[in-house]
Amino acid sequence: MKFFVDTAEIDQIAELNDLGMVDGVTTNPSLILKSGRDILEVTREIAALVDGPVSAEVVALEAEAMIAEGRKLAAIANNIAVKVPLTWDGLRACKVLSGEGHMVNVTLCFSANQALLAAKAGATFISPFIGRLDDINLDGMELISDIRQIYDNYGFETQILAASIRTVNHACQSALVGADVMTAPPAVIKAMVAHPLTDKGLAAFMADWEKTGQKIL
Numbered sequence: 467m468k469f470f471v472d473t474a475e476i477d478q479i480a481e482l483n484d485l486g487m488v489d490g491v492t493t494n495p496s497l498i499l500k501s502g503r504d505i506l507e508v509t510r511e512i513a514a515l516v517d518g519p520v521s522a523e524v525v526a527l528e529a530e531a532m533i534a535e536g537r538k539l540a541a542i543a544n545n546i547a548v549k550v551p552l553t554w555d556g557l558r559a560c561k562v563l564s565g566e567g568h569m570v571n572v573t574l575c576f577s578a579n580q581a582l583l584a585a586k587a588g589a590t591f592i593s594p595f596i597g598r599l600d601d602i603n604l605d606g607m608e609l610i611s612d613i614r615q616i617y618d619n620y621g622f623e624t625q626i627l628a629a630s631i632r633t634v635n636h637a638c639q640s641a642l643v644g645a646d647v648m649t650a651p652p653a654v655i656k657a658m659v660a661h662p663l664t665d666k667g668l669a670a671f672m673a674d675w676e677k678t679g680q681k682i683l
């Protein structure tokens with residue numbers, strides 16, 4: 467499974483990128499607000515830093531305006547994926563932009579039918595929002611699983627990008643049900659390393675090593 471980092475904070479992307487944990491980056495208007503940065507400037511920096519796709523979201527609501535914004539975002543770098551919302555206008559923009567050879571990430575997906583439409587419109591990525599479904603007592607993981615089955619049934623090449631990942635369990639479950647990619651905040655990716663038995667075992671090894679009185683270097 468590919469890891470995208472869901473942030474516009476350059477330092478945090480760079481730290482994980484150095485570890486080989488970054489296959490791409492996703493941003494959205496809320497994350498741009500949080501970063502306090504200019505969208506074009508920060509997107510350019512991120513795209514230069516990482517090799518994989520960098521999603522940058524349009525903010526227009528009407529297809530022609532989305533297409534114009536999408537072309538401007540795509541012109542920033544070759545690895546930009548234009549992010550459009552899952553509306554009819556967004557699907558129209560997806561069809562045109564993907565037809566021009568741009569990567570398109572269709573976002574704010576909350577149903578398998580929406581994912582089916584996005585695949586037919588030529589989306590490179592579909593972004594089902596797991597956490598936000600869980601927030602309203604629906605099963606985000608079931609949605610990922612349904613989309614996986616539908617895409618496999620018909621050979622759609624659109625990649626399932628599990629988004630709104632809030633916990634380490636979301637990460638593991640997304641991998642188990644076959645999401646192609648997950649996008650998670652840096653804190654969730656970092657938390658994946660934690661296990662109390664690792665800490666306990668390491669402490670015991672260190673205590674015993676101390677008793678040997680030896681050194682390796």
Ligand code: G3P
Binds near residue numbers: 595
């Ligand atoms: O990738 C989409 C993500 O940024 C949304 O996450 O936690 O705001 O639902 P969240």
